[in-house]
Amino acid sequence: MQDFSFYNPTRIEFGAGKIASLNQLVPANARVLVLFGGESARRTGTLDEVITALGEREVQLFGGIEPNPGFETLMAAVALVRNNDIDFLLAVGGGSVIDGTKFVAAAALFEGDAWEILLKGGQNIEHALPFGAVLTLPATGSEMNKGSVITHKALQAKLPFMSEQVFPRFSVLDPVKTYTLPTRQVANGVVDAFVHVMEQYLTYPAQAPVQDRFAEGLLHTLIEIGPEALADPEDYQTRASLMWTATLALNGLIGAGVPQDWASHMLGHELTALHGLDHAQTLAVVLPAMLRQRKSTKLGKLVQYAERVWNIHEGSDDDKAEAAIERTSAFFESVGVKTRLGDYNLGAGHIDEIIDRLTSHGMVALGEHGDVTPDHCRQILLASL
Numbered sequence: 118m119q120d121f122s123f124y125n126p127t128r129i130e131f132g133a134g135k136i137a138s139l140n141q142l143v144p145a146n147a148r149v150l151v152l153f154g155g156e157s158a159r160r161t162g163t164l165d166e167v168i169t170a171l172g173e174r175e176v177q178l179f180g181g182i183e184p185n186p187g188f189e190t191l192m193a194a195v196a197l198v199r200n201n202d203i204d205f206l207l208a209v210g211g212g213s214v215i216d217g218t219k220f221v222a223a224a225a226l227f228e229g230d231a232w233e234i235l236l237k238g239g240q241n242i243e244h245a246l247p248f249g250a251v252l253t254l255p256a257t258g259s260e261m262n263k264g265s266v267i268t269h270k271a272l273q274a275k276l277p278f279m280s281e282q283v284f285p286r287f288s289v290l291d292p293v294k295t296y297t298l299p300t301r302q303v304a305n306g307v308v309d310a311f312v313h314v315m316e317q318y319l320t321y322p323a324q325a326p327v328q329d330r331f332a333e334g335l336l337h338t339l340i341e342i343g344p345e346a347l348a349d350p351e352d353y354q355t356r357a358s359l360m361w362t363a364t365l366a367l368n369g370l371i372g373a374g375v376p377q378d379w380a381s382h383m384l385g386h387e388l389t390a391l392h393g394l395d396h397a398q399t400l401a402v403v404l405p406a407m408l409r410q411r412k413s414t415k416l417g418k419l420v421q422y423a424e425r426v427w428n429i430h431e432g433s434d435d436d437k438a439e440a441a442i443e444r445t446s447a448f449f450e451s452v453g454v455k456t457r458l459g460d461y462n463l464g465a466g467h468i469d470e471i472i473d474r475l476t477s478h479g480m481v482a483l484g485e486h487g488d489v490t491p492d493h494c495r496q497i498l499l500a501s502l
């Protein structure tokens with residue numbers, strides 16, 4: 118096991134009706150800005166429930182945070198925070214709203230051009246406003262982690278940042294709030310959480326048996342409940358499991374003490390920034406081809422994954438690895454997330470620009486060994502046409 122430092126200060130309030138606990142969670146004298154996305158929070162009644170729970174506090178609203186939250190939109194929220202002496206933020210939505218709120222929390226106290234936060238990956242964040250979240254979409258784990266991904270539309274750049282200053286103080290997880298999700302977003306959530314586990318598990322053996330078993334447990338659970346969550350949107354127990362699984366997939370626990378990959382995510386971000394694919398769609402395309410391209414360096418873990426997660430015991434190590442990659446693609450397809458670039462109307466002619474962007478963003482030595490180059494990524498995209 119590798120050395121590690123593990124820190125996670127986010128309180129989780131989990132269960133039906135837990136939005137009412139906002140009254141205890143948010144400081145009584147707070148001047149609150151509630152941030153949300155398009156129309157879903159208002160349409161589903163969640164926004165009203167939140168406002169009611171906040172009682173007599175001074176509350177302002179900022180709506181319109183788009184999927185893949187935009188720097189330009191978020192800077193308007195920063196201006197609102199500064200002009201109104203807001204001292205507490207509350208995100209109501211999915212990963213995009215929570216990520217956007219993390220950025221607003223840091224940017225509101227940042228001196229200079231706030232895009233520098235992304236260019237430095239968050240290392241230049243000294244303070245951030247306190248904030249909490251009401252999660253409406255299980256997928257990203259943003260509700261219990263220190264990461265955020267922001268898109269600069271004009272620059273067509275989607276970049277991540279991390280800082281301990283942007284852990285949510287608390288997150289409210291009410292599975293009932295997921296009942297209104299469109300099928301596509303539930304499927305995206307299953308795939309995103311699955312790939313989060315894979316990015317921290319499918320590297321090389323690191324003598325970390327409990328992390329491996331946790332990771333395999335999360336993968337098994339997603340394989341089991343993914344289809345159920347799609348088939349019966351109002352099955353509380355299934356939605357509860359999906360919600361907590363997605364949180365555990367990226368709250369730091371399974372990644373402590375083990376090597377991590379994240380190459381599929383970094384390449385996927387370029388596909389979203391340039392061509393607008395949903396985050397999970399990019400992962401469904403990239404991950405299988407990424408695993409195949411790097412089969413030799415990942416073989417030990419691929420065989421373990423094949424045997425323990427997919428129950429594949431026949432054939433050579435290479436056969437097992439190949440069969441496990443096939444099962445992975447088939448699982449993504451089975452929940453309705455397509456796995457070929459062609460499914461999203463992208464062809465060989467688009468690849469050069471994607472690779473140019475990846476290179477210009479400094480993503481030239483990716484993966485757990487830092488040996489995944491832009492040229493490898495080109496081969497990966499060609500293989501996923």
Ligand code: NZQ
Binds near residue numbers: 253266
């Ligand atoms: O905008 P509204 O109208 O609210 O609709 C949203 C949005 O269109 C809708 N939605 C959310 N909750 C709903 C609902 N519709 C009906 N009922 C509900 N209860 O769902 C759509 C997608 O929402 P979004 O927040 O974009 O999805 P998701 O949670 O998948 O977040 C994706 C973003 O998170 C980033 C991704 O890159 C992407 O930008 N990620 C953040 C991570 C992190 N912070 O750790 C890790 C991930 O790898 C990921 O990169």
Ligand code: ZN
Binds near residue numbers: 257309396
């Ligand atoms: Zn992700």
